[in-house]
Amino acid sequence: MDDSTTPVTDSATASGLPALTDLVPLLLPHLVAWMPAQRWYAAKSAAPSDVCLVASAVVAQTGRDQVLDVVVRVGTAPRTTDYQVPLVLSPADAAPAAHGDPAAEIAVLAVPGGSVRVQDATRTAVGRAALLGVVVDGREIAGDGLRLRGEPVAGRGRGRIVSSRLLSGEQSNSSMIVELDGAAPVIAKLFRVLQSGDNPDVVLQGALDAAGSEQVAPLIGAARVTWGEGADADESGHALFIQEFLTGVEDAWRVALRDAVAGVDFSAGARSLGEATARVHRDLADRLPTLDPSPAERERLVSSMLARLEEARAEVPAVDAAAEPLAAVIRRTLDVAWPPFQRIHGDYHLGQVLAVPDRGWVLLDFEGEPMRPLAERSLPDCPVRDVAGMLRSLDYAAGAVLLEHATDVSAWAARARDAFLAGYREIAQIPDDDAVFAVLLAAFEADKAVYEALYEARNRPAWAPIPLAALERIAG
Ligand SMILES: Nc1ncnc2c1ncn2[C@@H]1O[C@H](COP(=O)(O)OP(=O)(O)O)[C@@H](O)[C@H]1O
Numbered sequence: 001m002d003d004s005t006t007p008v009t010d011s012a013t014a015s016g017l018p019a020l021t022d023l024v025p026l027l028l029p030h031l032v033a034w035m036p037a038q039r040w041y042a043a044k045s046a047a048p049s050d051v052c053l054v055a056s057a058v059v060a061q062t063g064r065d066q067v068l069d070v071v072v073r074v075g076t077a078p079r080t081t082d083y084q085v086p087l088v089l090s091p092a093d094a095a096p097a098a099h100g101d102p103a104a105e106i107a108v109l110a111v112p113g114g115s116v117r118v119q120d121a122t123r124t125a126v127g128r129a130a131l132l133g134v135v136v137d138g139r140e141i142a143g144d145g146l147r148l149r150g151e152p153v154a155g156r157g158r159g160r161i162v163s164s165r166l167l168s169g170e171q172s173n174s175s176m177i178v179e180l181d182g183a184a185p186v187i188a189k190l191f192r193v194l195q196s197g198d199n200p201d202v203v204l205q206g207a208l209d210a211a212g213s214e215q216v217a218p219l220i221g222a223a224r225v226t227w228g229e230g231a232d233a234d235e236s237g238h239a240l241f242i243q244e245f246l247t248g249v250e251d252a253w254r255v256a257l258r259d260a261v262a263g264v265d266f267s268a269g270a271r272s273l274g275e276a277t278a279r280v281h282r283d284l285a286d287r288l289p290t291l292d293p294s295p296a297e298r299e300r301l302v303s304s305m306l307a308r309l310e311e312a313r314a315e316v317p318a319v320d321a322a323a324e325p326l327a328a329v330i331r332r333t334l335d336v337a338w339p340p341f342q343r344i345h346g347d348y349h350l351g352q353v354l355a356v357p358d359r360g361w362v363l364l365d366f367e368g369e370p371m372r373p374l375a376e377r378s379l380p381d382c383p384v385r386d387v388a389g390m391l392r393s394l395d396y397a398a399g400a401v402l403l404e405h406a407t408d409v410s411a412w413a414a415r416a417r418d419a420f421l422a423g424y425r426e427i428a429q430i431p432d433d434d435a436v437f438a439v440l441l442a443a444f445e446a447d448k449a450v451y452e453a454l455y456e457a458r459n460r461p462a463w464a465p466i467p468l469a470a471l472e473r474i475a476g
């Protein structure tokens with residue numbers, strides 16, 4: 001990459017700014033106030049308690065701006081969460097690094113001899129350039145309990161930065177879009193919650209890209225972070241993930257909704273989505289570990305579905321009413337032979353797929369359900385889970401049209417469902433009369449609808465009728 005950042009010695013004094021460690025007592029109260037207001041802050045209902053700064057490193061010094069990567073730990077052991085909070089420090093008399101983004105400022109700290117402005121690096125051009133540079137230039141940075149190492153895909157994403165911005169919207173991470181001169185634009189996802197272990201987004205999309213799959217955006221690279229001291233010194237995971245930013249695209253949820261409302265048949269799109277899903281499963285099974293589930297593994301998975309059902313029935317009366325037949329649908333899977341487990345998308349729905357001209361369907365966000373522990377999300381799983389996730393999503397599209405436009409498009413949804421399954425079955429070579437597939441599909445659809453009933457009860461009660469209608473159908 002060719003940008004305006006200069007190589008860094010990790011000396012804070014070279015910048016004329018106080019070292020971060022000297023600013024911590026002043027900065028922490030501001031972080032405590034600022035973090036809960038951010039979309040990526042996980043425990044929305046609670047203000048952070050027991051907050052400490054556990055690691056930091058200077059990433060770049062650009063003029064008077066110093067870009068740091070910082071890990072902030074919230075909570076008390078063993079229930080702590082480590083957040084990645086890159087910052088820009090500048091003398092307060094310098095022009096703010098975030099031109100025109102008032103949300104960037106976290107604090108202005110009065111220190112002997114002047115004041116220091118602290119900003120959210122993802123909201124500043126200088127911060128975004130520095131973070132991208134770590135990956136694209138394959139840099140290795142060491143600081144106070146924190147090391148960052150860029151792992152670029154050779155020859156990709158190199159070009160002068162023309163402009164950059166933070167993606168707005170409801171996201172659990174922070175995605176930055178960077179326009180380059182001489183190369184396609186890129187999107188850099190900064191993982192906000194750091195967890196030990198490889199991030200599935202990087203592992204799965206990396207494997208698919210290496211397999212030459214058209215169903216993911218080209219990978220630009222990733223950065224690995226090691227943080228913590230003493231007993232925690234081994235914490236190591238992914239900090240950043242960068243891929244090509246595909247322009248002029250729409251997500252499949254929008255496409256499906258528009259077609260459903262307009263009465264336009266979605267079968268062709270659904271069929272090719274089924275085919276794309278099966279190709280992704282095939283490439284993942286070729287490149288990453290698979291396993292033949294032992295009876296114990298099958299029972300573990302079935303138990304987790306039944307536990308989800310118990311949780312939902314305690315909160316949602318309609319789930320309670322249908323609980324016995326739903327449990328029977330789930331338990332039926334114990335009587336059949338399961339296909340091999342493999343790595344899957346894990347949180348698959350229409351909003352996770354882009355319609356890309358000249359490329360077809362492109363899948364995004366392979367992190368799995370964000371609330372499940374990383375270790376669990378990194379295990380091989382049953383591929384039918386993804387098939388069921390997408391079928392539920394097609395049913396949701398019809399449900400949304402019924403709720404919001406009072407139009408019954410159930411025939412549209414049935415055709416789309418059949419087409420998706422036909423496309424998936426053809427590539428995955430699953431015969432139409434495969435009884436095992438039918439039993440597993442019913443169970444995973446039931447499980448997803450149970451999860452959705454709880455999700456809607458908690459977050460979007462007006463849409464609760466969508467999964468509840470599905471549960472009623474499944475329970476017969
Ligand atoms: N490669 C890409 N090209 C175009 N848009 C993308 C790309 N990757 C992500 N996006 C957009 O960014 C949004 C958020 O990305 P996602 O990976 O789902 O982040 P998060 O894990 O924070 O939800 C997506 O819904 C999509 O609109």
Ligand SMILES: O=P(O)(O)O[C@H]1O[C@H](CO)[C@@H](O[C@H]2O[C@H](CO)[C@@H](O)[C@H](O)[C@H]2O)[C@H](O)[C@H]1O
Pocket residue numbers: 253347349350351389392393394396452455
């Ligand atoms: O976006 P996330 O991956 O965090 O997933 C959560 O929110 C989704 C809502 O956006 C929710 O998905 C449900 O609603 C979708 C339509 O809005 C539909 O396409 C999905 O099939 C349905 O499950 C998801 O369940 C929840 O975890």
